[in-house]
Amino acid sequence: EVIHPTARMLVEISKAQDIEAGDGTTSVVVMAGALLKATTELMQKGLHPTAISDGFQVAHGKAMEVIDDISKPVDLNDRDSLIQNAITSLSSKVVSHHSDLLAPMAVDAVLKVIDKETAINVDLRNIHVSKKLGGTIDESELVDGLCFVDKKASHLAGGPTRIENAKIGLIQFPISAPKSDMESNVVVGNDAAMDRIIKEERQYILGIIKKIIASGANVLLLQKSVLREAINDLALHFLAKKKIMVIKDIERDQIDFISKTINATPVAHIDQLKPDKLGSAGLVEEVSAGGSAKIVKVTGCPNQGKTVSILLRGSNQLVLDEADRSLHDALCVVRALVKKQSLVYGGACVEMEVAHQLQQYSR
Structure with missing residues (x-):
């Protein structure tokens, strides 16, 4: 933890630079350090801090005028120019030798989620980056839809792993036996009571399954339950018999992105599961990611142009994390070009x- 107020200010400047521009965190700290050094020298000469601050403000305004004068406009339809700028941002990274793959991927991802004629900013939350250990960076890809890297379709009782013309239910309620709100124990005295409990649980589950079938859903995305x-x-056995594909343990923070991508409404209770709440996709399939690893891809989504997914691969966690950071920087550079639509040499x-x-x- 940084205690010194000046050092803490430099840390905050670096964080703000990372949020705003995604790159240049070292440069901004070096520049701020140089300004602080100059400030110290001026104060030692007797200048008042207010006068120094006013001078910095005037210099800032003049510097921005100069930069605006020498900048050149960027056409968002010029994909090659955008790619060259993204490559520049990747040149100092560990994965710079993969910039010919990552730079076009970043540019294409941004261009897919904006209207080039009217865009003044880019919401990077509409670009979801997934990381899957294994393979090489060259196997990374841009997916028009969803990609679940740590999830796989349930294979219990021969459940399907490929569904075309999918009707997708985004489920936030558990499909399991109900649990009381309070911690309690049930004492079963005889076999008949045990059989009755099993039968009632079976009927309860079967009732939920019937309502799912009635809704027309053939793919279920289940939010992780705590x-x-x-x-x-x-x-899972009942759903497999009805050829309904199940992908479980979806994280809560993915729900909004999934909902926007497949045009589905999250359902918190089985009685709310109706045909108009379902999302759709041309294809949901489980594919191999090398060895026994699997990933699930959802493609052919109705809201193409609103969201996009990127699947990053890497031979080890260090390479994968570095590729993720580098891609984020490239995305931020392209976002900056969309916001300012100008660049400098x-x-x-x-x-x-x-x-x-x-x-x-x-003078």
Whole structure:
């Protein structure tokens, strides 16, 4: 934990730079450090802090004028130009030798979720990045739809692993035996009572399954349940017999993205599961990710152009995490181009020109 107030300010500057631009965190700290050093020297000469602050504000305004004058406009329809800028942001990364794959992927992902004619910003929450250990970075891909890397279709009782023309239910209630709100124990005195409990549980599960079938759903995405299992083996058996595909343990923070992608309404109670609440997709299938690993892809979604998924692969966790960070930086660079729609030349020529103009202006 950073205690010194000046050092803490530099940390916050770096964090703000990462959020706003996604890159340049080191550069902004170096520049702020140089300004602090200059401030110290000016204060030692007797200048008041307010005068120094006012001078910085004037210099900032003049610097922005110079940068605006030497910048060149960017056409969002010029994909090659956008890719070159993304490649520049990746040049200092560990995975820079994969920039010819990651840069076009970042550009295409952004262009898919914006209207190039009217866009003034990019909501990066509409681009979901999934990481799957195994393979190489070259096997990474852009998916028009959803990609579940740590989930797989239930194979219990021969459940389906491929569904075309999918009608998808986004389920937030458990398909398992009910549990009381209070901690309690049930004492069973004889075999007849045990048989009655099993029969009632079976009837309860069967009632839920019948309502799912009546809704027309042939794929279920089940949110992970904290209090009890999201779905039990009995329910999986019934659903498999009806050729309904089940993908369970969906995280809560994925629900909004999934809902937007497949145009589905999350359902919190079985009585709310109606045909108009279902999402749709051209194809839901479980595919191999190398060895015994599986991933589930949902493609042919109705809301193409609103969301997109990226599947990153890597031979080890270090490479995978570095690819994720690098891709995030590239996405942020493309987002900055969408927001400003202008760019400047690199190689420190901009900094040199700004410094020269400020020196001329100060005289």
